Amino acid sequence: MTKLGWSILAIILIGLAAFGSMLSFGSGEHRASAVARVQAKLEQSAPDNAGVLVVPVAGVQRAALIDSWGDARGGGTRAHHGIDIMAPGGTPVVAAAAGAVEKLFHSNLGGTTIYVRSPRRGWIYYYAHLSGYAPGLHEGQVVRAGQTIGYVGDTGDAGPGNTHLHFSMTRTGAADGWWQGQDVNPFPVLAGKAAGR
Numbered sequence: 695m696t697k698l699g700w701s702i703l704a705i706i707l708i709g710l711a712a713f714g715s716m717l718s719f720g721s722g723e724h725r726a727s728a729v730a731r732v733q734a735k736l737e738q739s740a741p742d743n744a745g746v747l748v749v750p751v752a753g754v755q756r757a758a759l760i761d762s763w764g765d766a767r768g769g770g771t772r773a774h775h776g777i778d779i780m781a782p783g784g785t786p787v788v789a790a791a792a793g794a795v796e797k798l799f800h801s802n803l804g805g806t807t808i809y810v811r812s813p814r815r816g817w818i819y820y821y822a823h824l825s826g827y828a829p830g831l832h833e834g835q836v837v838r839a840g841q842t843i844g845y846v847g848d849t850g851d852a853g854p855g856n857t858h859l860h861f862s863m864t865r866t867g868a869a870d871g872w873w874q875g876q877d878v879n880p881f882p883v884l885a886g887k888a889a890g891r
């Protein structure tokens with residue numbers, strides 16, 4: 695669907711949710727489920743709805759984010775496919791969007807990482823260089839946006855003391871594995887403005 699199409703869909707959904715909440719006359723349960731449905735739709739269309747994701751590091755403002763998509767990495771052997779959010783070690787990493795923890799993985803580049811799959815499996819949100827996981831975090835666990843899932847660190851190829859979160863988002867087909875899909879620049883939907891390059 696086009697960007698305009700997603701925007702129109704989002705407006706219609708918000709309108710429907712508002713109408714639904716009027717009909718329910720203070721039924722908190724109905725209102726909550728209507729809001730959840732709208733959020734699910736927005737989450738599904740995240741790349742075309744600027745600012746819809748939660749900034750995944752506690753205490754970091756959208757305005758402070760820097761677009762590092764496409765920067766040279768690995769001595770120029772590859773382009774950066776994500777955003778680096780600088781923060782002190784141990785700062786809580788929170789889920790940018792709701793989903794289920796699909797994979798907890800340790801790799802040479804990413805270090806300690808988390809892959810969260812969106813409810814309709816259309817997106818993977820990736821969190822890397824963590825110092826550790828939130829207590830009890832496990833594969834299959836459902837997380838809500840804003841929930842603490844780990845802590846900022848410098849594991850993998852971040853470099854000692856270069857504590858930051860590497861966050862990326864990948865468009866996936868429903869049948870794709872956690873290692874598949876097409877990376878998309880997360881900066882616009884995190885910062886609420888167009889990519890800086």
Ligand SMILES: [Zn+2]
Binds near residue numbers: 859860
């Ligand atoms: Zn990075």
